Amino acid sequence: MSAFGDAQGAQSVELTLTEAASLLSGADMASTKALTEHGIPSVRMTDGSNGLAMNLPDFSGKVPATCFPTSSALAATWDPALVSRVAAAIAREAAAAGAQVLLSPGMNLKRSPLGGRNFEYYSEDPLLTAELAVGFVKGVQGEGVGACVKHYVANNQETDRMRVSADVSERALRELYLRAFEEVVSRAKPWLVMASYNKVNGTYVSEDERLLTGILRDEWGFDGVVVSDWGAVDDRVRALRAGLDLEMPSTSGASDAQVIAAVEDGTLDAAFVHRSARRVAELARRAADSRRPTGDPPAPVESAADLAITAAERSVVLLRNEHGVLPLAPRAGVAVIGAYASAPRFQGGGSAGVQPKQPAGSIVDAVGARHAGTVEYAPGYAADGLTRDPALLDQAISVAATADVAIVVVGSPESAESEGYDRADLDLPEAQNEIVAAVAAVARSTVVVIVSGGPVRTEAWRTSVDAIVSTGLAGQGVSLGLASILVGDADPGGRLAETWPCELADTPSFLSFPGEGGHSVYGEGIFVGYRGHDRINGAVAFPFGHGLSFAETRFEDLAVVESASGWSVDVTVVNDSERAAREVVQLYVEAPELAARRAPRALVGFAAVAVAPGQKTQARIRVPRRALKRWDEAAAGWTLDSGIHTFVAARSSRDAVLRHEIDVVGDDIRMPLTAASTLVEWLGHPSVGPALIAAVTEADPTGRTTGMLTNPMAVLMIGGLPIGRLAVDAANALTLDLLDRVLDSHMG
Incomplete structure (x- = not known):
């Protein structure tokens, strides 16, 4: 039997094994089972x-x-x-x-x-x-x-x-x-x-x-x-x-019966059943308690629809902006091109898909409502985002040729990004690449807006267009949020949360993703994303953390204060322009690489700040000591390496602005020594190493064993052997008993 508090927490009840087991699987596709009598x-x-x-x-x-x-x-x-x-x-x-x-x-x-x-x-x-x-x-x-x-x-x-x-x-x-x-x-x-x-x-x-x-x-x-x-x-x-x-969804009682049978035949301790049942019952109590009215009047909340627009606007990343083509000049004639401009994608497929209360609306209409100049539209490619249409292409070229700025909206098709399968590649449909190239060839200025859930390949036209903007899959507010950026009503404060590679083959996991034969070998180790790209200093289209602003900002005065728990880092952000800015100060660390391979820089903190025109503000970032630690495989624990670490205030993983060195006193991690430890590991220990030499010198007056352990060439050849293998050779003075005595006297 198991004791539980009821949903009100007022009394204790007892559950039988059958009742407890029933709580461990779902009632249906989305709910847990109830035991209302308890x-x-x-x-x-x-x-x-x-x-x-x-x-x-x-x-x-x-x-x-x-x-x-x-x-x-x-x-x-x-x-x-x-x-x-x-x-x-x-x-x-x-x-x-x-x-x-x-x-x-x-x-x-x-x-x-x-x-x-x-x-x-x-x-x-x-x-x-x-x-x-x-x-x-x-x-x-x-x-x-x-x-x-x-x-x-x-x-x-x-x-x-x-x-x-x-x-x-x-x-x-x-x-x-x-x-x-x-x-x-x-x-x-x-x-x-x-x-x-x-x-x-x-x-x-x-x-x-x-x-x-x-x-x-x-x-x-x-x-x-x-x-x-x-x-x-x-x-x-x-x-x-x-x-x-808790197993989800319902198994119609089948798995509950398996659990009960396992307890009854002695292969499962009933304590496991009651332990998990208590947790599920506590979840139910917690859920019931959290919905009780408190008697306090509800706090005012912001409109969800307005918040969706704000979030979409903040998600926009300005990737490229040559010649200041964005924001749009107030009276510029604008051509908006691309079927996705009329009906933009705004979410991915699968279980997370939302039935929106409000449609995303047209990017064309959103820009037209905010822009004082003319706005014309041409679809350019078919509504599916995949199909080339020569007539639509010709129309788009004609519209783009007469405009001051052509905005081409492209993106991955709906079928490319969904739960249940991986993307085949990073390529945009050829019909979309074709329209970008054709428009860029005739337009005075070309802006490409990318609507996608992740990076796309931009090498076909990246350097031949004036501006590139990424919206992500920005929800029902995508069109209004994007329009506010394009016309300059808001500063593009978004920064990439993942690297955009030039080519898929450049990505660190390329050779092992998604694996084969039921295994996906994570051969890149810790060098995922920017850690891997930056380690080999390979070319990328846009680095992790990258994003441009319409304002002119700079970082100054990187100051570091150390405490027992870590470091407090202050960076001053100065806005030298007449536009309000939203800046993201990214703080990376460059760690010494004496004991293990490291990424050139690793993110240890960040702060997003708003800076008024002509003003400055301070970004404060707290870095706990743990943020500088690495996992030591041999010691099976976290360790902080001693030595010079450098804090780097940056605009991306590759755009360092300010640097500050700190001298870190790390953890004195000492590997436990056993017979399986190598000769080099024994000799390298500051106290055990000398003790081992002293012990074998005493045990072998001929000096042969001491010579073997101290001869550089010998150590080079056999230093990687587990020392226990040397201890079974009767020709030297090393024995397992001698090793045990050395360890007992010097490692407690």
Whole structure:
């Protein structure tokens, strides 16, 4: 029997094994089971990364909701506070529709730009991902709705996603793929964590006790519910033992019966059942408590529709702006070209898709309403974004030739980006590349607007057009948000949250993504995204963090103050122009590379600031000591290397502005020595090494053993041998007993 507090927390109840087991799987596609006689209500869950994505009861569609920018677009704002506001708005709509849990945010890193679900994820960088996801979780749970962070962990592709094994080193797993989850679990306390479909190093995540219990709960202190991705459980008993509490969706009682049978035949301790049932019951109590009226009048909230426009505007990234073609001159004659200008894409496909309350509207109409000059439109290519139409092409060329500025709207087609499959390439449809080239050949000035969930290949025309703008998949506010940037009513404050490569073959994961034979080998290790591009100093179209402003800003006075917990870094941002600016100060660290390979620079903090015309403001960034640590594979722990580290205030991973060196006193990490440690590792230890030489000198008066251990050429040849292999050779004085005595006397 198990004891539970009821939903009101007023009394304790006892559950039988059958009742406890019943709580461990869903009631249907979206809800947990209720035990009303014990005061345990059902909990309803819904998708919602860029807006409420709740299915109608008959699955004929979805509940109408505000469609915000996708996570990939929101990430370009580098603004956790804005992400939190958006998340709160989504949570309010979820609660109004009857949901208590939002199955968001998605936090998987963009290992490859081909990831089909990348539009649901934030970044290729774990720190940026963590900060934005913390904002999202706090925004959701501040409204009394639970957040479920996903997909834990290394769910970085759609190809074979239900069973593929992500074969990844412990260092890459810790520094990149687990890092953001750790931050969110520690700082934002999400109610749930979703275990992903895939395996990690051969074991399904849903059955991996080390990941679900050892790391998530024991190391990080997670106290909520671990829920499976829908249909991810391969062996329910093994998963329960590993720490997976709730299986979704309903199995119509089949998995509950498996659990009970395993207890009855002695292969599963009933304690596992009751442990997970307590967690699910606590989730139900938490959900019920959070919806109780407090008696306080509701605080005023901003319009969701207006917030969607603001978020879309902030998501816009100005990638190129030669000759100051943007913002548009007030009376310039403008040609807007491209079928996507009439009906822009604004979200990706799959379970996160939203039925928008308001349509995105036409970019043509949005620009026309704000621009004082003439605005003409020509579709240029077919509405599907794929089909070439010679008549439409000729019309577009004619319209572009007579305009002062031609704005060509292009983007990846709807079929290119969705849950369930990865992108085949980064190429735009040829019909769209053709229209860009044709317009650029005749127009006085050409602006290309890219509507996509991730990077696209721009090499066919990148240097032959005047300006390039990326909107991302920016939700129902995309047209109005973009128009405000194009006409100069707002400064383009967006910055890339992922590298845009010149060619797909340049990406660090190119040779191993998405893998084969059920395995995806993460051969690039820690060198994901900009870390890999910058390590080889390869050409990129646009680097991580890149984005231009209409204003003229500069950074000055980088100041660093150290404390016991880390460093406080201040950077002054000066606006030398007559336009208001929104700037993102990015702080990277250049770490010494004595003990392990490192990226040239790694992001350790950032701050987005608004700066009035002719004014200056200070950006303060706090860097905890942990941000400078790396995972040491041999020591199986985090370590901070001693030596000179350099803080770099930058506009992108490749655009350093200010530098400040700090002398770090790191961790004195000492590897435990065993018979499996190499001769070099023994000799290199500051106290054990000399003690070993002294011991063998005493044990072998001939000096032969000492000579072997001190001769540079001998050490060069045999130094990599585990010392235990030398200790079985009777020709020298090394013995396992001697090694044990040395260790006992010098390492306690």
